[in-house]
Amino acid sequence: MSDAPNVILVTFDSLSAGDMSLYGYRRPTTPFIDCFAHQSYVFDNMQANSNSSIPSLASILTGRYPLKHGSERARALVSNRSRADDLADVLRSKGYRTAAVIGLKAGYLWVNSLGQAGNGWMGRMMASRFKERSISGWTISLDATFRKTLEVLDSACRPFFLWLHIYPPHEPYLPSRSFRGTFVKEKVFDVIRSQRPFFNRFYPEASQPAVDLLRGRYNEHILEVDHRFGGLLESIEARGLFDTSMIIVTADHGEMFERGYQGHNGPLLYNPLVHVPLIVRLPGGRPGTRVEARAEQVDIAPTILDLLGFEIPGHMHGESLVGAMLGGNGRRGDGGAKPKFAVSSVFRAAGGGSYGRSLSVVSNGHKLILDRPSGACELYDLVRDPGETHDIAAEEPDMGQELEEMILESFSNSVGGPGVCHDRR
Known part of the structure; x- marks a missing residue:
């Protein structure tokens, strides 16, 4: 060694x-x-x-x-x-x-x-x-x-x-x-x-x-x-x-x-x-x-x-x-194709109360941010809009639904799982 x-x-x-x-x-x-x-x-x-x-x-x-x-x-x-x-x-x-x-x-x-x-x-x-x-x-x-x-x-x-x-x-x-x-x-x-x-x-x-x-x-x-x-x-x-x-x-x-x-x-x-x-x-x-x-x-x-x-x-x-x-493949995949997930911290506001946890997933050139308590979603096309300035959730409900279901499937059995999936279509 x-x-x-x-x-x-x-x-x-x-x-x-x-x-x-x-x-x-x-x-x-x-x-x-x-x-x-x-x-x-x-x-x-x-x-x-x-x-x-x-x-x-x-x-x-x-x-x-x-x-x-x-x-x-x-x-x-x-x-x-x-x-x-x-x-x-x-x-x-x-x-x-x-x-x-x-x-x-x-x-x-x-x-x-x-x-x-x-x-x-x-x-x-x-x-x-x-x-x-x-x-x-x-x-x-x-x-x-x-x-x-x-x-x-x-x-x-x-x-x-x-x-x-x-x-x-x-x-x-x-x-x-x-x-x-x-x-x-x-x-x-x-x-x-x-x-x-x-x-x-x-x-x-x-x-x-x-x-x-x-x-x-x-x-x-x-x-x-x-x-x-x-x-x-x-x-x-x-x-x-x-x-x-x-x-x-x-x-x-x-x-x-x-x-x-x-x-x-x-x-x-x-x-x-x-x-x-x-x-x-x-x-x-x-x-x-x-x-x-x-x-x-x-x-x-x-x-x-x-x-x-x-x-x-x-x-x-x-x-x-x-x-x-x-080049080629590593021992387990190339790391680049699979979905990428993130979770926000549980945040206590200065004036009392707290913000709920948000989750995000990046897949197929799109990024979905899910506000867990309210179920509200933001969807961005990272190829055309890398600065995340134009929310297209209303324009592409099928993509939003697909990514939200991806979050639910991945973390429904986790500690403090993401909650209920909302139908966007």
Whole structure:
């Protein structure tokens, strides 16, 4: 096993593909990631399976959908069945040493409860699946996160699987002085109290100019994180790990600054929230390749296992993307043809009450968003309307009915299933 490639999985928090220059954004927000992509496979149509961190991260690591692994709500527990044979567990059984370095705002909640009854899934995951673990506290320090990452890399026996979760550019969007002002010259949104009224809530149309400025701070935050991540990549390369490691870069979910909503979580599943990056660099690198096949987070674990030559556990919902990357077929499908699903978090409104869960499915070039409590649907033709601006549910009721039935069939027996199908015709 000493010659088996290492696996480094990097997940950013709240990094929307639509705000990355790698994906055509108008601002140069990700120059170092852009450079990294020159020797990698870049997936142009990668979808998060949730608009919230815990469900999405659980889907990445288990290969299962949120309504199946049981963690569709923040801090909810993943079912015992899903925790068995997750990505880290499979790799450990194959002789990999596993480690995780997690930077999360609420990380201290998990680290204090490791091994205790009733702790969150992330804590259990790290306690039982990862040989080493380090979680930063309430104040997130990229220096501390990256310093611990390099310590783990220097001490890890090979082959190893390292999962690194980077909290920025999650709110608050507070870039350092060196980056503040790059995109927003106005002296606004420089402190957290000025940003907080917008976080994860709806806003009136009159506030859009202010939200646009806030997005500029978010973009500056991305730019700074990109530069710092570039330094980490240089340190990894200097250790010779570029030639011996598979490096996967992605995000848990995106961030929204339009359509009257700012942040993530909440009831919405539009592209700014679920279109995330996926960059796969194989050992030694390859000429940069753009992959158009649609992918989703549950495909990441099967793809890693397939690239390593391991069998994909039958309970994983995702499919290998190796065929889409290298041509031909992977061990289980090409990942691009099957429907893609997402679920919104259960969101409590600031003034009390809560929004119900929304679900979406992408299939045959169309996307259906189903509001579970009301049964209302939105339907978009992603080929003609990638920005999801024209709802065609009334124009194509048969397509809407087909996609809604697809959701019902897939999740009717799941934890908190989607409810009753409504006849659209």
